[in-house]
Amino acid sequence: xxxxxxxxxxxxxxxxxxxxxxxxxxxxxxxxxxxxxxxxxxxxxxxxxxxxxxxxxxxxxxxxxxxxxxxxxxxxxxxxxxxxxxxxxxxxxxxxxxxxxxxxxxxxxxxxxxxxxxxxxxxxxxxxxxxxxxxxxxxxxxxxxxxxxxxxxxxxxxxxxxxxxxxxxxxxxxxxxxxxxxxxxxxxxxxxxxxxxxxxxxxxxxxxxxxxxxxxxxxxxxxxxxxxxxxxxxxxxxxxxxxxxxxxxxxxxxxxxxxxxxxxxxxxxxxxxxxxxxxxxxxxxxxxxxxxxxxxxxxxxxxxxxxxxxxxxxxxxxxxxxxxxxxxxxxxxxxxxxxxxxxxxxxxxxxxxxxxxxxxxxxxxxxxxxxxxxxxxxxxxxxxxxxxxxxxxxxxxxxxxxxxxxxxxxxxxxxxxxxxxxxxxxx
Amino acid sequence: xxxxxxxxxxxxxxxxxxxxxxxxxxxxxxxxxxxxxxxxxxxxxxxxxxxxxxxxxxxxxxxxxxxxxxxxxxxxxxxxxxxxxxxxxxxxxxxxxxxxxxxxxxxxxxxxxxxxxxxxxxxxxxxxxxxxxxxxxxxxxxxxxxxxxxxxxxxxxxxxxxxxxxxx
Numbered sequence: 249x250x251x252x253x254x255x256x257x258x259x260x261x262x263x264x265x266x267x268x269x270x271x272x273x274x275x276x277x278x279x280x281x282x283x284x285x286x287x288x289x290x291x292x293x294x295x296x297x298x299x300x301x302x303x304x305x306x307x308x309x310x311x312x313x314x315x316x317x318x319x320x321x322x323x324x325x326x327x328x329x330x331x332x333x334x335x336x337x338x339x340x341x342x343x344x345x346x347x348x349x350x351x352x353x354x355x356x357x358x359x360x361x362x363x364x365x366x367x368x369x370x371x372x373x374x375x376x377x378x379x380x381x382x383x384x385x386x387x388x389x390x391x392x393x394x395x396x397x398x399x400x401x402x403x404x405x406x407x408x409x410x411x412x413x414x415x416x417x418x419x420x421x422x423x424x425x426x427x428x429x430x431x432x433x434x435x436x437x438x439x440x441x442x443x444x445x446x447x448x449x450x451x452x453x454x455x456x457x458x459x460x461x462x463x464x465x466x467x468x469x470x471x472x473x474x475x476x477x478x479x480x481x482x483x484x485x486x487x488x489x490x491x492x493x494x495x496x497x498x499x500x501x502x503x504x505x506x507x508x509x510x511x512x513x514x515x516x517x518x519x520x521x522x523x524x525x526x527x528x529x530x531x532x533x534x535x536x537x538x539x540x541x542x543x544x545x546x547x548x549x550x551x552x553x554x555x556x557x558x559x560x561x562x563x564x565x566x567x568x569x570x571x572x573x574x575x576x577x578x579x580x581x582x583x584x585x586x587x588x589x590x591x592x593x594x595x596x597x598x599x600x601x602x603x604x605x606x607x608x609x610x611x612x613x614x615x616x617x618x619x620x621x622x623x624x625x626x627x628x629x630x631x632x633x634x635x636x637x638x639x640x641x642x643x644x645x646x647x648x649x650x651x652x653x654x655x656x657x658x659x660x661x662x663x664x665x666x667x668x669x670x671x672x673x674x675x
Numbered sequence: 676x677x678x679x680x681x682x683x684x685x686x687x688x689x690x691x692x693x694x695x696x697x698x699x700x701x702x703x704x705x706x707x708x709x710x711x712x713x714x715x716x717x718x719x720x721x722x723x724x725x726x727x728x729x730x731x732x733x734x735x736x737x738x739x740x741x742x743x744x745x746x747x748x749x750x751x752x753x754x755x756x757x758x759x760x761x762x763x764x765x766x767x768x769x770x771x772x773x774x775x776x777x778x779x780x781x782x783x784x785x786x787x788x789x790x791x792x793x794x795x796x797x798x799x800x801x802x803x804x805x806x807x808x809x810x811x812x813x814x815x816x817x818x819x820x821x822x823x824x825x826x827x828x829x830x831x832x833x834x835x836x837x838x839x840x841x842x843x
Binding site for chain 2: 249250414460461462463464465517561562563564565590593594595596597598600603605606607608609610611614615617618621622652653654655657658
């Protein structure tokens with residue numbers, strides 16, 4: 249359980265909030281690059297960390313992420329004309345460049361220089377790995393660009409999707425580090441999903457339904473090791489990475505692409521679940537890419553023209569009670585992502601953690617909250633939170649078989665950090 | 676018309692959730708395995724808890740001999756010997772606390788008692804970044820066979836946070 253004030257502290261990410269400051273200290277995924285496919289394309293509304301913004305791309309290809317609303321009368325610039333190096337408000341013709349600087353106020357004499365006094369709030373927007381990243385913190389503290397491995401491999405080696413999740417970011421993120429639910433909720437998919445099935449690790453998973461967990465602090469967050477029995481008295485370890493505040497990476501299975509998530513607040517009651525898959529040394533195969541585009545693995549199929557999952561709360565997640573009874577899906581919902589999201593959304597937009605009854609196997613979640621709260625405390629003294637520096641981002645999940653006397657953090661030390669030109673260590 | 680899932684997961688519906696206790700306090704026995712941990716456990720015991728009780732096994736180093744009784748392997752923080760089996764029997768969860776690099780051999784006797792009585796065990800290892808991997812491995816080797824959940828924490832206040840989270 250958490251006290252109400254602790255829950256509020258972790259769940260509220262709007263401007264001026266402590267947790268909002270933590271998110272604003274690092275680069276966050278804001279849009280997929282495909283959402284702004286060409287110069288002068290239509291602008292896109294973006295809500296991030298409780299701020300209404302507009303993403304657009306000018307005549308010269310500069311990306312812009314500016315206040316959504318015109319400084320004149322407050323109309324949405326989503327209706328703006330993207331023309332000749334700027335975005336023009338269709339109401340009275342005020343025009344802005346990609347930094348949010350107003351460049352024309354037609355009703356005022358140009359000699360007056362009035363437009364120079366008008367500037368919309370704007371944030372940097374930079375493409376890396378098919379994602380448009382933004383930094384919403386103080387400009388003087390802007391860190392170097394993110395170096396997550398999936399964003400650094402060639403475009404042919406990775407796939408990124410995003411989906412709307414109608415819950416607070418924390419209950420979504422906590423699902424990403426809750427290893428003990430996999431053998432139940434996702435049991436059907438381990439043997440059927442083309443991006444999961446066929447790994448020897450799956451056999452260990454299904455043969456030992458009572459894993460033992462080890463939670464270890466890492467420089468950027470946590471390693472969460474789940475230990476199952478393997479042959480000859482050895483242990484099969486699946487090590488999940490959590491990097492503060494909202495990055496989680498799932499341990500690999502056989503030669504399948506490795507996947508993980510960012511859980512980025514839209515506002516306090518909604519978040520984007522960003523889902524990536526990648527390989528280091530080879531491009532994704534056509535089959536893998538098609539499966540991801542079709543919504544398999546950790547991805548979803550969309551309502552056309554949106555990033556809203558086809559199975560969503562408005563259609564009861566297309567729950568199939570017959571499939572549930574027949575054991576084809578444990579919860580009746582199909583697909584790993586929506587199995588998680590359906591349950592996390594059912595908690596309500598912000599779950600009341602004063603009512604929960606955590607057990608020993610929830611220590612990963614308890615430790616993640618503890619580290620977040622601890623980081624918030626140190627930020628009060630001017631310290632930067634973990635997760636910003638490249639070393640905290642150069643991490644990997646791993647699946648390894650180790651002798652019983654070996655601690656995964658030491659024995660798999662190399663497997664838990666980026667090894668240039670080498671694939672993830674996996675079983 | 677909205678689906679039932681859409682309607683029922685709204686913030687407005689959250690206020691109709693039953694506001695009544697949904698659990699009884701669990702009995703959590705916290706046992707220090709060494710002297711540095713005993714100091715921390717003593718400090719913890721000064722706080723207010725629901726049903727947490729604090730013990731030490733720090734003076735009972737080594738492993739029990741064949742056929743030796745479980746009864747004398749625990750003492751309360753005032754130094755009175757307690758019956759391990761009785762304490763474990765009345766626990767919902769046993770938390771063993773060890774300092775990295777210290778001898779955690781008492782974990783085997785406590786773990787065996789928990790195993791016998793089917794009581795869940797959690798082990799917490801406290802160690803700052805200066806602790807060597809070797810020292811940590813030594814402590815872990817004693818704990819790993821007996822802990823369903825093992826946590827290596829750098830901050831002492833994690834234990835209090837964990838016990839609070841578990842409603843101890």
